[in-house]
Amino acid sequence: NAGVTQTPKFQVLKTGQSMTLQCAQDMNHNSMYWYRQDPGMGLRLIYYSASEGTTDKGEVPNGYNVSRLNKREFSLRLESAAPSQTSVYFCASSESLTGNYGYTFGSGTRLTVV
Amino acid sequence: DAKTTQPTSMDCAEGRAANLPCNHSTISGNEYVYWYRQIHSQGPQYIIHGLKNNETNEMASLIITEDRKSSTLILPHATLRDTAVYYCIVRVRGGKLIFGQGTELSVKP
Numbered sequence: 001n002a003g004v005t006q007t008p009k010f011q012v013l014k015t016g017q018s019m020t021l022q023c024a025q026d027m028n029h030n031s032m033y034w035y036r037q038d039p040g041m042g043l044r045l046i047y048y049s050a051s052e053g054t055t056d057k058g059e060v061p062n063g064y065n066v067s068r069l070n071k072r073e074f075s076l077r078l079e080s081a082a083p084s085q086t087s088v089y090f091c092a093s094s095e096s097l098t099g100n101y102g103y104t105f106g107s108g109t110r111l112t113v114v
Numbered sequence: 115d116a117k118t119t120q121p122t123s124m125d126c127a128e129g130r131a132a133n134l135p136c137n138h139s140t141i142s143g144n145e146y147v148y149w150y151r152q153i154h155s156q157g158p159q160y161i162i163h164g165l166k167n168n169e170t171n172e173m174a175s176l177i178i179t180e181d182r183k184s185s186t187l188i189l190p191h192a193t194l195r196d197t198a199v200y201y202c203i204v205r206v207r208g209g210k211l212i213f214g215q216g217t218e219l220s221v222k223p
Binding site for chain 2: 004033035037041042043044045048058059088090092102103104105106107108110
């Protein structure tokens, strides 16, 4: 029972490099989310996708882009990485945005930008 | 979504009940109270949620006051593996989860 799978688990980037964080879920969930967590802080919502084909900004979208490739996959792209984007990134999914459902989270991607 | 206030940290003896409080005095009638926890730096784990009635599942119990302005998460027999950061979140139906700072619970032998 995989749930939500994130790749890679760790990544070091140089300032200005680009990369894509991958997320896939196997629970047939409609809604997916990207959060970031900085040391000692709670999670902050970057982008979310209510359903396949739609994406919307969350609390802290600047510097990121997302793609809902299909129902299973939701990727997060950093076009030009900055040290301020050093963080742990979590992907999550839920059955729907409008229902009263809990979220299932992945195990995170630890990104360091030097 | 209404804001929540939680203590920054709490201790609990192993085998005893852990009672984690949460204030949400501005909660409105259609907002649910959710609890998640995060162990080390793993992804948050769903624990329980409720609207106005008390709720119980295999992990915990949730007690919501009659005026719904506060709630308590109860872990009936805390173990060392329950050491984690616990987040109380108020979420309108259909709204997104917005995390606060949470309570760092330390379960001690």
